[in-house]
Amino acid sequence: MSAENVFTLSNGEQIPVIIENRRGVRNVTLRPKLNPVREIHISKPWLTSNSFVLKFLESKRKWIEHIFDKAPTKEKIKPDMTIEILGRNVKLIHDTTMRGNCYVNEEKTILCIGGGADMFERRARDFIKNELLTEIKKIIKTTPRKYWPTRITLRDTTSRWGSCSTTGNMSFSWRLAFAPYEVMRYVVMHELSHREHMDHSAEFWATVSELYGFGVERAKRWLTKNGQHLHKYF
Ligand SMILES: [Zn+2]
Incomplete structure (x- = not known):
């Protein structure tokens, strides 16, 4: 029921972003997951805002795109299939x-x-x-x-x-x-x-x-x- 953040790859795929507050952490950590579902997990200190985290995520776009791109989970739709x-x-x-x-x-x-x-x-x-x-x-x-x-x-x-x-x-x-x-x-x-x-x-x-x-x-x-x-x- 909670609002969901989504990271849209340049190919249009929408990757859900799950943000977690962690006690005792001092930095924002990004963890792209490929299995069993494609998601980005982020842990952040309590006081860091979600909008800061999403901006940070955007600044790492190249790296994230690369990780999801090379994961061969998709089959291309073609005629006669x-x-x-x-x-x-x-x-x-x-x-x-x-x-x-x-x-x-x-x-x-x-x-x-x-x-x-x-x-x-x-x-x-x-x-x-x-x-x-x-x-x-x-x-x-x-x-x-x-x-x-x-x-x-x-x-x-x-x-x-x-x-x-x-x-x-x-x-x-x-x-x-x-x-x-x-x-x-x-x-x-x-x-x-x-x-x-x-x-x-x-x-x-x-x-x-x-x-x-x-x-x-x-x-x-x-x-x-x-x-x-x-x-x-x-
Ligand atoms: Zn239900």
Whole structure:
């Protein structure tokens, strides 16, 4: 629920920044982490402000970019590749003569991306994000109105799959698009349940089960075990 700082690499990847106050330390220490999640951990003395720390972080940009760049965790999205989107294996094809992007078959297993080669990855990403958002909204509509969010945002963070504020603003990791459909649906129901319980009490979990149905534990286990792989592309 806490505000999250993010360090954006020049390739657009957003690295969550976790700032910790440490008793007895006299300096700010930066620790980029690559496994199991990509994050930057910073410890600082109590009296040092967060804004000072973030400025310090920016001054070390070259070094940080280098560390994350050389970590080979990403696979480049290319035409003719098959990737899993919302639980379906989808083949990506490229047609430079097309302006838009669309599925070319009813089963939605072939996705044609239009535009120039330099835009392929970004267009594919935008299309997938849009699809996820549409699907999340569909899932929300199946629940009673009292659970509905006031606003939905898609984000790219590695430390959480979703969040819900006290005012009902929800955010979801757009990478849930690469998870099995039921896992993505679980995260949606989890956040919707926070509209009623802002904690993880037994009552909260009862609501999750009510909304999601059987299999909450299985979905949670899947995320713990495989969540990091959702960051393989883009
Ligand atoms: Zn929660």
